[in-house]
Amino acid sequence: MFQKVLIAEDQNSIHKGLENTLRGLDIKEIVTVQYCDDALLKIRAALNTESPFDLLITDLSFKEDHRDRTLTSGEELIMAIKPVQPELKIIVFSVEHRIGKIKNLLEVSKVDAYVEKGREESKEIIKAVHRVLKGDIYYSHNLSQLLRSTDDISQTDKYDELLLQLLAKGLKRDQIALYFEEKDLPARSLSSIEKRINKLKVLFDANTSEQLVAIAIDRGLI
Amino acid sequence: MFQKVLIAEDQNSIHKGLENTLRGLDIKEIVTVQYCDDALLKIRAALNTESPFDLLITDLSFKEDHRDRTLTSGEELIMAIKPVQPELKIIVFSVEHRIGKIKNLLEVSKVDAYVEKGREESKEIIKAVHRVLKGDIYYSHNLSQLLRSTDDISQTDKYDELLLQLLAKGLKRDQIALYFEEKDLPARSLSSIEKRINKLKVLFDANTSEQLVAIAIDRGLI
DNA sequence: TTGTGGTATGCGGTTTACCGTAAGGTAGGG
DNA sequence: CCCTACCTTACGGTAAACCGCATACCACAA
Numbered sequence: 001m002f003q004k005v006l007i008a009e010d011q012n013s014i015h016k017g018l019e020n021t022l023r024g025l026d027i028k029e030i031v032t033v034q035y036c037d038d039a040l041l042k043i044r045a046a047l048n049t050e051s052p053f054d055l056l057i058t059d060l061s062f063k064e065d066h067r068d069r070t071l072t073s074g075e076e077l078i079m080a081i082k083p084v085q086p087e088l089k090i091i092v093f094s095v096e097h098r099i100g101k102i103k104n105l106l107e108v109s110k111v112d113a114y115v116e117k118g119r120e121e122s123k124e125i126i127k128a129v130h131r132v133l134k135g136d137i138y139y140s141h142n143l144s145q146l147l148r149s150t151d152d153i154s155q156t157d158k159y160d161e162l163l164l165q166l167l168a169k170g171l172k173r174d175q176i177a178l179y180f181e182e183k184d185l186p187a188r189s190l191s192s193i194e195k196r197i198n199k200l201k202v203l204f205d206a207n208t209s210e211q212l213v214a215i216a217i218d219r220g221l222i
Numbered sequence: 223m224f225q226k227v228l229i230a231e232d233q234n235s236i237h238k239g240l241e242n243t244l245r246g247l248d249i250k251e252i253v254t255v256q257y258c259d260d261a262l263l264k265i266r267a268a269l270n271t272e273s274p275f276d277l278l279i280t281d282l283s284f285k286e287d288h289r290d291r292t293l294t295s296g297e298e299l300i301m302a303i304k305p306v307q308p309e310l311k312i313i314v315f316s317v318e319h320r321i322g323k324i325k326n327l328l329e330v331s332k333v334d335a336y337v338e339k340g341r342e343e344s345k346e347i348i349k350a351v352h353r354v355l356k357g358d359i360y361y362s363h364n365l366s367q368l369l370r371s372t373d374d375i376s377q378t379d380k381y382d383e384l385l386l387q388l389l390a391k392g393l394k395r396d397q398i399a400l401y402f403e404e405k406d407l408p409a410r411s412l413s414s415i416e417k418r419i420n421k422l423k424v425l426f427d428a429n430t431s432e433q434l435v436a437i438a439i440d441r442g443l444i
Numbered sequence: 445t446t447g448t449g450g451t452a453t454g455c456g457g458t459t460t461a462c463c464g465t466a467a468g469g470t471a472g473g474g
Numbered sequence: 475c476c477c478t479a480c481c482t483t484a485c486g487g488t489a490a491a492c493c494g495c496a497t498a499c500c501a502c503a504a
Contacts, residue, residue: 010341016242017235034341063340095317118285119232119256170433173491189453194492209491210435211392217439395461411483416462431461 001026002089002133004051008032008039008058008077009093014117018057018093021122025129036062036071040080047085055132056081057125060094060101078109089132091115093125098220102143113138156200156221159185163196164216167209173197223248224311224355226273230254230261230280230299231315236339240279240315243344247351258284258293262302269307277354278303279347282316282323300331311354313337315347320442324365335360378422378443381407385418386438389431395419 005027009015015032022030029051033039039058046052060074071077078090091113092105105111113128115121115138124140131138162185166176173193180188187196197209204219206212216222227249231237237254244252251273255261261280268274282296293299300312313335314327327333335350337343337360346362353360384407388398395415402410409418419431426441428434438444 011236011339012341012344013239013243013339014233014235015239017238020238021235063338065341116285117233117235119234119287122234167430167432168436170429172430187452191453191455192451195452198492207392208389208394210389210431213432213436214390214439214444217436222436409482413483413485414481417482419461420463 002055002129003027004029004031004046004053005055005057006031006033006039006042006053008034008036008056008074010034010059010062014059017122018125021125022129025126034062035067035069036073036077036080037069039077040071040084043081043085043088052085053088055089055091055129057091057093060092060096075105075109078105078111082109091125091128091132093117093121096220098218100220102139102220106137106139112136114143115140116143156203159187160196160200161221163193164200164213165222167197168213168217168222224277224351225249226251226253226268226275227277227279228253228255228261228264228275230256230258230278230284230296232256232281232284236281239344240347243347244351247348256284257289257291258295258299258302259291261299262293262306265303265307265310274307275310277311277313277351279313279315282314282318297327297331300327300333304331313347313350313354315339315343318442320440322442324361324442328359328361334358336365337362338365378425381409382418382422383443385415386422386435387444389419390435390439390444 002025005022007015007018007022007030009018009032012034015034019030019032031042031053033042036058039056043053043056058074058077062069062073064072071080074092074094078092081088081090090111092111093115095117096102097116102114105114112132115124115128120141128138128140159180163176166179171179174190177188177190177193180193187193197212200206200216201209201212204212204215206215213222224247227244229237229240229244229252231240231254234256237256241252241254253264253275255264258280261278265275265278280296280299284291284295286294293302296314296316300314303310303312312333314333315337317339318324319338324336327336334354337346337350342363350360350362385398388401393401396412399410399412399415402415409415419434422428422438423431423434426434426437428437435444
C-alpha cells in the first residue's frame with residue numbers, strides 16, 4: 001500500500017470525509033493541505049527526506065481568498081509537480097464533469113485516475129487507490145463511455161479552442177484574423193477563420209455562433 | 223436549538239463532514255438523504271408526526287444516476303417544499319458562486335441562509351445555524367459585498383433572461399421575435415428584441431453577442 | 445518536372461445583424 | 475380633453491457575417 005499520501009482539497013468537510021475513508025486502508029501517513037502552493041512545498045520538502053510522498057489526491061478548483069497564490073488550480077499544481085517528482089502517482093478528485101477538461105487531464109497531464117465527486121465517491125476513491133497502486137489508469141463509472149463517445153472533441157485542435165476563446169472574449173471575425181496573423185498561426189485569413197467557425201458549428205450542431213460559444217463553455221473547452 | 227435537521231447532499235464525503243460538524247451543536251436528530259425526492263418524502267412524512275423537521279440544509283446540484291428523479295436540483299426541492307411546509311428554515315450549502323443564481327435564491331426563493339462551500343465552510347455552517355435560529359438571514363463572508371455591487375443584474379428582468387436563453391439556444395433575432403409573439407410577451411417586435419440585446423450588451427460591457435452569451439453564462443443568468 | 449490532393453486565400457453576392465430615426469400607442473397629469 | 479413622457483414598432487442605411495466558388499499555395503509522388 002502507499003506509504004505517504006498528500007490530499008490537496010480546500011473544502012474542509014471533504015477533508016475530514018476523505019481522511020476517514022482512507023484510514024480504512026493501510027496508509028502510514030496522510031497529510032492534507034488547503035492550498036495548491038502548500039501542496040507543492042510539502043512535496044518538495046518530502047523529497048529531501050527518506051520518506052517522499054508516493055500518492056497525491058487533488059481537487060481541481062480551489063477558491064480564492066485573502067492569500068496570494070501562484071498556483072490557482074489543480075491543473076497548475078499537477079503541471080508544477082511533473083518536473084519535481086514525475087513518478088508521483090496522482091488521483092484527481094473533482095466535480096468537474098465536462099468531458100473536454102477530463103480528457104485533457106488524462107491525455108495531456110497523464111494523471112493516474114479521475115474520480116468524479118458524487119454519491120459513490122468514497123467507494124470510488126478506494127477503488128482508484130487500489131488500481132493506481134497496481135499501476136493501472138482508472139476513471140470512475142460512466143466516464144469510460146463518455147470518453148469514447150466524444151471523439152468529436154478530439155477533432156478540435158488548440159487553434160479551434162483559441163478561436164472559441166476569442167469569440168467568447170468579444171472579438172469580431174476580422175479581429176480574430178488579425179490576432180492569428182500577429183501570432184503567426186496557420187489559417188490566419190478571414191476566410192479561413194470563417195470556415196473554421198463553420199466547421200465547429202457543424203461539429204457541435206450549433207445554429208448560431210452565440211450557441212456555439214454556449215456549447216463550448218458547457219463542454220469545458222473554454 | 224433546532225430539534226430535527228434534514229441534510230440533502232449527494233457527496234458522501236461532505237455528508238460525513240457535515241454530520242460531524244453539526245454534532246457539536248445541540249441538535250436532537252439529524253437525517254441525511256442523497257436525493258431531492260427523498261428529502262421531500264421525509265419532510266412530508268415527518269409533518270404527520272409529532273416531530274416535523276425544523277431545518278433543512280441542502281446542496282443545489284445533485285448528480286444524475288440510474289435513479290429516476292422528479293426533483294433534480296436544490297432549487298426545485300426548495301420550490302416543492304414551500305407549499306408543503308412554508309415555515310421550514312432553509313440553509314443552502316453549495317459551491318455556486320454565480321451571483322445571479324444566489325441572488326435569485328435569496329430574493330425569490332426566500333431561503334434563510336446561503337453558505338458557499340470552501341475552506342471555512344464548517345465554521346460558516348455553524349454560524350449560519352445560529353443566525354437562522356435567531357430568525358436572521360445569513361450569507362457567508364464576501365457575498366454581502368458582491369450582492370450589493372451587482373445591481374446591474376437586478377436591472378435585467380425575466381424577459382431579458384429568456385432572451386439570453388434563446389440566444390444561447392441558437393435562435394436568430396427574428397426567430398426570437400416570433401417566439402415572443404407566440405408567447406404574447408411584451409416588446410415582441412424584431413426592433414425591440416434588437417434594442418433589448420443592445421441594452422444588455424451595454425449593461426454587461428460586451429462587444430459582441432457571442433461575448434454577451436458567454437458573460438450571461440458566467441454570471442449564472444442562464 | 446508535372447500532376448494531384450489537400451488546405452489556404454480572395455472575392456462577390458446574399459443574408460443577417462446593427463443602429464439611428466421617426467412614427468404610433470398608451471398611461472398619467474393638468 | 476390635450477399634452478407629455480415613455481415604451482413599442484416600423485423602416486432604411488450601413489456593417490458584419492455567411493456562403494459558395496475560383497484561384498493560389500504547398501507537399502508529395504510519379
